[in-house]
Amino acid sequence: MSASRVVRYALVPVQLLLLILFNVLLTLVSFMPHWMEEDLRKAILPFLPVGSKSDVTFYGVVDHRYFWPRMMTMFEITLREIMMTAEEGCKAPNTRLLRLSDGSECRILDLAKPARPLFMSGLEKFRQLTECFSEVADFVTIYINEAHPTDGWAIKGTVEIAKHKSLDERVSAAKKMLELQSVGSAVLIDPLSDESRKAYNATLERLYIIMDGVIVYKGAQGPYGYKMSEVEAWLKKYKGE
Incomplete structure (x- = not known):
């Protein structure tokens, strides 16, 4: 330990x-x-x-x-x-996910390319980063459980989605999210086992950068620790700006 x-x-x-x-x-x-x-x-x-x-x-x-x-x-x-098993400087948990595009199964590290950082984000706020750094990094959004479901800690005025009781409901919620705001990256679905959410402790939202299978940046817990400025600074340094 x-x-x-x-x-x-x-x-x-x-x-x-x-x-x-x-x-x-x-x-x-x-x-x-x-x-x-x-x-x-x-x-x-x-x-x-x-x-x-x-x-x-x-x-x-x-x-x-x-x-x-x-x-x-x-x-x-x-x-x-x-x-959580995700630690900065250690091997990234290669959790199981589903592609929203076709429902096929994959692993997080399947999307990572050698000598190229993989940026894992929550649901929004990073379209500009994808446009600025797409030539040096790959971006992916993982849709996990609903942060404020109508049958849980609900917040008025937010999108009304209940706790996901089936994979179909989670997929539908992810598609609804994309209808409201395009995220500018590949979207993956965390199965109902919540494997990725638990391994990376991504509730409510969290940012990660993985390089050659190792976590090189681990953001703090969102929403207060969800700091795009830190990710941007890391990518600029990596890009040599």
Whole structure:
């Protein structure tokens, strides 16, 4: 067991306690008078990640009706961070996936080419990168489980998709995502076993770069750790700009 994994195990009790306190705080916010809630929203707005700066997202996140779904999502993310097998500098887990285009089975590393980085992304925000660096890197989007399903930690105003109960439902959801916004890369589907999501702890979203079968960049947990600027800096350095 690596030293970093031992440290992560040791910090679990502290992380879980902080998660409980944070979730309770979010719930208390939803019971504030509207004018106080609005002042708080304006105060934290500059610190929200790109794509989460809307009233809909803010009020959806603090909604007290989703206390337990929100708590369970946070718990799972924390525990998966310990159990995940994807580590920077180590061999990339070669998880099983399905191609959205034809439903055929493949592995993540099937898309990687020798001496050429493979950039693994969440669902959006990287079309410009694909245009700027397509000559030196390959890009792929992996569609995993729904982050905010209607029958889970739902957020009003987002695309209404329930938890995937079958592979067909997940494929349909991925196609719906593409109808709303083209991602500019190959799209792969994580099977219902969630093999890739678990190995790479990609809930809610995450960025990776794989080079010759080794993880050379491992982004932090999204949405706050979803930093395209870091990926762009890595690609520019690799390209020699």
